[in-house]
Amino acid sequence: MSLFDNFKDPELCKALLDRIHKELDGELRFMEVCGTHTVSIFRSGVRSLLSDKVVHLSGPGCPVCVTHDSEVAAFLELAGRNAIIATFGDLMRVPGPDKKSLKSAQAEGARVKVVYSPFDALKLAQDNPGDKVVFLGVGFETTAPAIAATVKVAREQGITNFSVLCFHKLVPPALDALVGDPELKVQAFLLPGHVSAIIGVEPYRFLAEKHGLPSVVAGFEPVDILQALHLFVTMRNEGRAEVVNAYTRVVSDAGNPKAVSVMHEVFEPADALWRGIGLIPGSGLTVREEYAAFDAMRVFGMELKDVPAIKGCRCGDVLKGKLSPDGCPLFGKACTPAAPVGPCMVSTEGSCAAYYKYKV
Amino acid sequence: MDRVLLDYGSGGKASHRLIGELFLKYLGNAVLDRLDDAAFLEMSGPLSVSTDTFTVDPIFFPGGDIGSLAVHGTVNDVAMLGARPRYLTCGFILEEGLPMADLERIVESMGRAAREAGVLVVTGDTKVVPRGAVDKIFINTTGIGEVFVPEAPSGHRARPGDAILVSGFVGDHGLAILSKREGLTFEAPVLSDCASLNHLIVRLLETVPEVHVLRDPTRGGVATTLNEIAGQSGVECRILESSIPVRPEVSGGCSFLGLDPLYLANEGKFLCILPQEHAEAALSVMREDPLGRDAVQIGTVRAEHPGKVVLETPLGGTRLMDMLEGEQLPRIC
Numbered sequence: 001m002s003l004f005d006n007f008k009d010p011e012l013c014k015a016l017l018d019r020i021h022k023e024l025d026g027e028l029r030f031m032e033v034c035g036t037h038t039v040s041i042f043r044s045g046v047r048s049l050l051s052d053k054v055v056h057l058s059g060p061g062c063p064v065c066v067t068h069d070s071e072v073a074a075f076l077e078l079a080g081r082n083a084i085i086a087t088f089g090d091l092m093r094v095p096g097p098d099k100k101s102l103k104s105a106q107a108e109g110a111r112v113k114v115v116y117s118p119f120d121a122l123k124l125a126q127d128n129p130g131d132k133v134v135f136l137g138v139g140f141e142t143t144a145p146a147i148a149a150t151v152k153v154a155r156e157q158g159i160t161n162f163s164v165l166c167f168h169k170l171v172p173p174a175l176d177a178l179v180g181d182p183e184l185k186v187q188a189f190l191l192p193g194h195v196s197a198i199i200g201v202e203p204y205r206f207l208a209e210k211h212g213l214p215s216v217v218a219g220f221e222p223v224d225i226l227q228a229l230h231l232f233v234t235m236r237n238e239g240r241a242e243v244v245n246a247y248t249r250v251v252s253d254a255g256n257p258k259a260v261s262v263m264h265e266v267f268e269p270a271d272a273l274w275r276g277i278g279l280i281p282g283s284g285l286t287v288r289e290e291y292a293a294f295d296a297m298r299v300f301g302m303e304l305k306d307v308p309a310i311k312g313c314r315c316g317d318v319l320k321g322k323l324s325p326d327g328c329p330l331f332g333k334a335c336t337p338a339a340p341v342g343p344c345m346v347s348t349e350g351s352c353a354a355y356y357k358y359k360v
Numbered sequence: 361m362d363r364v365l366l367d368y369g370s371g372g373k374a375s376h377r378l379i380g381e382l383f384l385k386y387l388g389n390a391v392l393d394r395l396d397d398a399a400f401l402e403m404s405g406p407l408s409v410s411t412d413t414f415t416v417d418p419i420f421f422p423g424g425d426i427g428s429l430a431v432h433g434t435v436n437d438v439a440m441l442g443a444r445p446r447y448l449t450c451g452f453i454l455e456e457g458l459p460m461a462d463l464e465r466i467v468e469s470m471g472r473a474a475r476e477a478g479v480l481v482v483t484g485d486t487k488v489v490p491r492g493a494v495d496k497i498f499i500n501t502t503g504i505g506e507v508f509v510p511e512a513p514s515g516h517r518a519r520p521g522d523a524i525l526v527s528g529f530v531g532d533h534g535l536a537i538l539s540k541r542e543g544l545t546f547e548a549p550v551l552s553d554c555a556s557l558n559h560l561i562v563r564l565l566e567t568v569p570e571v572h573v574l575r576d577p578t579r580g581g582v583a584t585t586l587n588e589i590a591g592q593s594g595v596e597c598r599i600l601e602s603s604i605p606v607r608p609e610v611s612g613g614c615s616f617l618g619l620d621p622l623y624l625a626n627e628g629k630f631l632c633i634l635p636q637e638h639a640e641a642a643l644s645v646m647r648e649d650p651l652g653r654d655a656v657q658i659g660t661v662r663a664e665h666p667g668k669v670v671l672e673t674p675l676g677g678t679r680l681m682d683m684l685e686g687e688q689l690p691r692i693c
Contacts, residue, residue, distance in 0.1 A: 008674060010675050010676065013675045014675070043673070045671075045672070045674075045676065045677015045678055046675065046677060047677070047679075048677040048679065049675060049676065049677045093686065103686075116617070336685075338685050348618070356682075357680060357682050358679040358680050358682075359680065360665065360679060
């Protein structure tokens with residue numbers, strides 16, 4: 001048995017589940033912030049084993065789901081400008097305002113290439129010197145440092161046909177906005193492992209200190225998740241709220257200062273639009289002036305355009321934990337993975353897609 | 361000439377040279393060598409017929425190539441109906457400029473795969489299209505075989521109480537293709553499982569004729585194939601996740617890429633559904649063959665959720681294993 005297997009151990013999970021259910025007094029409404037947690041909770045079967053008293057809510061932690069309609073419209077506009085678009089695979093099927101996606105744009109002749117790393121996109125630029133290559137910078141603090149490092153390398157190597165459409169979002173400001181909502185009924189936060197590996201634990205302290213919400217940075221295996229739930233129960237029973245790092249095998253309390261520093265060297269915080277939520281001050285990243293030559297918005301002279309919200313889509317309420325995916329009137333009817341109306345259904349890590357795909 | 365020219369598809373002398381010097385050299389047999397307009401075959405029914413077109417990229421991959429794949433894929437499809445595959449036809453669409461050495465390597469590999477499977481290539485066709493009109497080479501094969509069981513296995517015959525078996529590790533082919541295509545390397549190399557299963561299928565059905573369903577989980581993988589069977593038979597396929605054999609390197613590669621091995625293609629594996637009381641006998645026959653050495657029971661057929669595949673996780677929880685919408689795409693984080 002490898003160390004990895006220990007975090008899937010059924011016996012350990014059963015013991016943790018027993019303790020959670022035995023020690024829990026009343027209802028526990030927890031929200032996971034990260035899409036990978038969402039999928040893991042369903043895929044591992046953890047969700048089907050939780051009692052009704054443990055209410056599971058999925059938050060705004062799927063980078064595809066929170067990409068604003070106007071941002072989707074921007075990368076589709078770029079695809080129509082004969083640039084080579086390099087993207088992570090998740091974005092291929094996200095519908096734009098006119099229901100077009102990168103996948104349909106590609107079928108109509110747009111040059112779109114799925115890459116596994118931003119450095120693959122840089123290589124694409126080197127291999128196609130006569131074309132402009134744009135990498136779609138969508139994601140949280142997890143992916144931003146690698147993309148920043150790619151921009152630095154591009155500048156060092158004098159590559160002038162590479163740019164990034166920077167729609168990165170930052171998790172702590174989004175959580176701050178979320179907990180400020182008086183209608184929010186979340187009692188504990190399962191904090192993202194990957195994002196925390198970069199930013200550490202400090203940026204989440206306000207959840208416990210200002211709002212009294214127990215919060216745990218956790219890994220993605222069933223034992224990680226159940227251990228975090230048990231910590232919520234314990235903290236509540238003991239009348240305390242802390243931010244606990246329970247993913248110490250990957251996350252150090254200080255995070256990865258080198259990655260953060262690269263990210264801040266190339267990008268700077270800016271206001272950002274979140275799909276279904278709206279504008280959150282300081283919750284995004286934009287390319288710094290010194291690196292303007294690598295900012296696709298400036299290179300192509302683009303501006304975000306106002307895009308009307310999709311009628312009937314309740315993804316915003318789902319992202320805020322106010323509505324369960326199957327509570328949306330479109331769920332499974334007008335909105336399915338085959339014909340997604342909202343982003344929560346299109347992304348593999350979206351909560352609607354997870355409900356649709358995994359719930360028996 | 362070291363590259364395929366449009367001339368080779370002209371029907372004239374160049375075409376004849378290509379047929380004589382390349383195709384007959386590796387695929388020739390008494391039926392094909394006659395070079396009539398059609399193949400003269402002596403067969404008796406009932407028959408199993410299948411056709412498939414192979415467009416795999418890259419054309420050479422760890423553990424196989426498009427030529428052997430075009431034989432294995434169709435031989436397996438024909439065999440899954442409880443038939444002995446006997447004849448293949450093949451159509452080639454070649455891109456102008458394809459290196460002749462590549463074409464020769466592919467045709468040679470097809471010849472070898474056909475001999476091993478015991479099938480004859482009896483008729484064929486070659487077209488050459490201008491550069492860019494296809495990607496290097498596309499191959500279509502049609503197979504025909506004689507059904508030798510009284511009741512042919514079918515996706516419609518799964519019944520509650522049946523056992524669901526798989527002949528070995530799943531996901532190898534899909535990950536081998538993906539890793540080669542994207543230039544990804546893993547600690548342990550992943551090889552395609554590309555193989556003809558017909559000899560194993562014959563032995564299995566001769567020993568255990570009670571088999572209800574045989575299916576090779578190619579594109580869409582085990583998950584998609586089980587969904588098809590659940591839908592065709594109107595039953596639930598209940599799978600124990602921990603019992604599905606996945607190599608650690610495939611599981612690791614998939615976890616890195618955000619893919620699920622149960623949706624990855626296989627080209628040398630099959631699913632077998634049969635009454636539970638015959639499961640052990642079927643597993644022993646399968647395990648005697650190198651291609652079925654790692655065969656196991658992965659689940660049972662039930663009546664509860666008709667048309668659905670339900671997965672029991674190692675923790676004892678349950679979730680749906682639905683068909684994929686489109687292809688699997690690597691995720692952001």
